[in-house]
Amino acid sequence: MKCSASHRQLIIITLLCCIPAMVTAQANIGRKVKRASGKIESGIKKNNPDTLAGGYFDLGESYYQNGEMGKAETYYQKAKSLFEKMDDAAGIAKSSRALAKVQEDLKKNKEALGNYNTARDNSQKTGDITLNTLNGNDISRLSKPDSVLLQERLIQSNIDLGIKKGDTGEIVTNFSRMGELNLKYKKTTGAINAFKQAYQFSINNPGQAMKFNDIITDVYLQNKNFSKAIETKKDFLGQGYVQSSSQLKAREITSLADIYIQKKEDTTAIQLLNESYDLSVKNGHTLEARTSIERLDSIFQSKGRRDLSLQLYKNFLQQLPAIIARDSSIADNRIVAETETRVRQLETEKNLKDDLIRRKNNFNYWLIAFIGILVVFIAIILNMVKKLRLRNKKIALQSLRREMNPHFIFNSLNSINQFIANNNELEANRYLTKFSTLMRRVMENSKEDFVLFSQEIDLLRNYLELEKSRFDDKFDFSIEIDDPLFADERLYIPTMLVQPHLENAIWHGLRYIADKGFLKLSFTRTGPGVEIVIEDNGIGIAASKDSKTANQKKHSGRGITNTMERISILNEVYHQNIICEVEDKMAPDRGVRVKIIVPVLKDFKA
Template identity: 25%
Template sequence: MKNYFIIYLLLFNLTFGAFSQKKKTDFKITVDNILTTKPNTYKKIDKLLKPFQRDSTKVKIIIERFQKENYKDGLAYEYIKLGNIYRKYSDYNKAIEVHKKALEISQDNKNDEFEIFSLNMLGVDYRRKNIYTSAINFNKKALEIAEKKKNPNSGILRSMEVSYNSIGNIYLLLEQYILAEKNFKKAIDIAEKSKNKWSVSINNENIAKVKEAQDSLDLAIEYTKRALAIDQSINNHYGRMICYNRLGKLHIKKGDYVIAEEYLKNAVPIAKSVKNKYYISLINNNLGWLYTKTKKTNKAQKHFEKSLKIAEKRNYKTALTEIYTNYSEFNELTGNYKEALNYQKKYTATANELLNDKTSKYVNDLIIKYDSERKSNQIKSLAKQNEIAALELSKNRNFIIISFIVLILLATVLYFVYRQISLNKEKKILTLEQDVLRSQMNPHFIFNALNSIKHYIVNNEQKNAVHYLNKFSKLIRKILESSTVKEVSLKEELNIIDLYMNIENIRFSNQINYTIKVEDDLDISTIKVPPLVLQPFLENALWHGLSSKKGDKTIQLSVFKLSKEYIQIDIEDNGIGRTASAKIKSNKVIHKKSIGIELTKERLNNFIKDFKNPFSLIFNDLVDENKNPLGTKVALRIPLQ
């Protein structure tokens, strides 16, 4: 029996060795043959060398052979493939370096097909790095060259698919969803004609992203399943991983947690096998979010930690916005409110960085104009925070000193002295904190306003752009003037809010009917309020009340004197109501915490500290006889003395 076993092992080793030797021989013969014929199109080269393109070692060996033989078309092909391998493993800097070599060789060799391929691959590389201006420039350049060809071959058609796909992805990041879907469908049309199932799958999955962004979850699932079916038919592991992850995320959003877990668990081994750090991070984030929803906190914590470690190390900004939001939700659920706030702040900072990246191509000149002001405010904010820290440190030190003196001298007298000192310092700290909040709000408000007029600049509508830029500049001047004072007249506040509503109404195609009604004989120029105190309530009315409403949309702001001690400001909209708005918000993937109202309450508290009477804030849900929502009314009472 033992002898049979030894013979079996010898036969196995001989067979395996022969098979390995045959593979090495096949590889060498293939490379020798292609150097004999030296084909100059992507399709012909790919037909021979495709079996070896997943192995970076073999690709590098082929590159050395082609360099010795000065086979430039083959070199361009291999550098494209090597760059794709680097990108697959999220090494985007190396991918760019290698794809630039491919571009240089193809341009030097005057091979349009490989030049188009190289430009498109560079576009994809820069998009993955969130450098959208460079990405769209490379993709548009590739498309310009390709569209000049009267009879494009299959390789150029494939490149046109990549161009439309990449441009669609950039429009998706810019939240131009109609343009994004249009480009993805163009890519699918070309891919179906050239029978490129892989590209059809990718672009179906991209349309699913568009539908998800538009909150059309069922359509998003349908398009993702189309992509998955194709990936399964062509045995595309990478594509299956992407689809499983997206389906898991979509089903979490729908509340189908069992189905979501099954899809995400299917994605995990594939992500590990292809060693894609970006998707390993995303999948772990979605698992963390799933276990947060199902209150399996230990599992959730482990997956969030894995996800954060990868994403922060590699600076995956797009992934980090999702991770920070979901991890903030997890910390809030587990009662760790300090960490929840910390990660919400990280989300805001990262989202603002991405917003700046996305809009830089279109509003760069405007942003530069206000960049020095933003930096100045940041420096002031840091200086004031340092002063706050110094005061708090001083207060703690005084406490120790006074506590020591209390033990030696008259305890009662020293206690009241210390208490007075502490109260004065706390009052100063509160004032400084309010200044910090205001200095941070100015640049935030500027970028929101810029984003509102972005589409006019994108669409090159010069008259509209100039009209609203004039209003915008006036609004900025008003905000900057009011940011230096702790109070403004109600008349000035209403002027600023009117400008704000004009800018925001752009995003509603000027469909909002906004009116201001002031009681007769009420002198609003003598009434003082904190600057921009009404803006958060109007923002809520717009984006939570009216954005999802069909038909006429109205907001009425009314000011009247309630008594000798109070004025009342009512903000009434005919939106969908708070209940429907909360339901829509709960269905969204990313839950943004609104802190505007809470900050406004704090500012009002500081404003009325020396007044006799307190302020009051009441939210009323407006309904008809059948309890159907008619909108929301906010009543703000402000004391006059």
């Protein structure tokens, strides 16, 4: 039965649609990818970047050994990024070198050079001299690609280092580089020898061994050396792992048949292709069976035997469901596809989780920053309020000090007026002279809250002398001071706290007694402060209040009230503990006793 061209084309299209597009893979690529995926999943779930980086690196290795350079580059890059985040010099060196090798195979020499530099820098940190030299050689090699002798010397140096280190991967990679270099410069024998060395060192890695066997075979075919090409292919077919793998064996038998097709020995080629087809059908290798069918169809078409082609396709279509059912490579590819999907899903989940954490952290940072700014703002406001209050207190102190001056002047002018009223002009003049001296001291001292102890004593002594000249027949006075208080010339005490009490003692106590009274003023050092005692034997507080007229009671003096207010503000502003106690003496004694405890400051600064 003859088949039209359109009918045959329809059968082929149907066949191609029934068979998934897939590549020849190692039998264990699915398992390797699955193991690496397991590490990635564990690293993500446990938030362990070291395990995650290791999983990405292993996944890159799996794809690299399987010849899938694009995927290998992707996962090596992910591993490198994680190692960089952990600042793991050994991990960075390892992943950067692996990434550079892949990029060099992909002809991305600029990127490869950058990663070789990164690998060298980090191998220096770890002290790995061999790895440092390997990276240095590759940097020099890529930096001077046109120097053939330098290229050969550096590649050979890497081969020697790989042999010394026992690193099969480095040995195979660099023998492959040597073969490519020789091919580039038409050195066929050197290229074949280098690729044969790479083949021998990768003999335990079927995928790599197959790759180099194919390269050697292609070199022979390019030079029309069919016998060597056949010998090379048969040598690989004789390997134990090829004979034990029906898929790999079928694939290699087809490759051998291709050589005979090029050699124009169709009969031998047909026998080999039939052998490959039967082996593929029997063991469920869909892709290999399809390839064999396509090769046989090509031969039959060239001989005009379309009937044989049609019979082949009919037979294949009948057996296709059973072949696919037994095809483990489809399951392997499905595992790989599912694993890649799972890895992408895990990465998406991790990215979403990281993004959520990042957003949460950003919110927390903004919240903390806002709270911090608010706290600083509140602190500034409180500090301003505190300073304002302090300033107001100092203004109040200043106002109270200044209020003392008119009070004191008013009382003094009354005394002068009394002298003049009594026609005692000489005493008025003397009093006025003393008064002007005293007023100068009062004005000077009233500028500050604390004055030198010696200045305050002079002021008080002048004041008592002035009042004594007015009430000479009413009282005598004494001032007693501890020697230690005279020893230090830089002691400061609050000003104008004592004078109002002296004035009260004279004007409201001593001047009302019939006999001559006595006023005693003493200063005693008590630890960090000074105890000031004012004693008089006047009529006392109670009697003084009783003797006041209604008008006097209505217009009571501001001296003592002012002094008590100043004490309160001084304690608050300067954090002191000034104490003032006023009391009548116990019978049979008469008079008033005032005790003031004030701090003594050294080198006071307002």
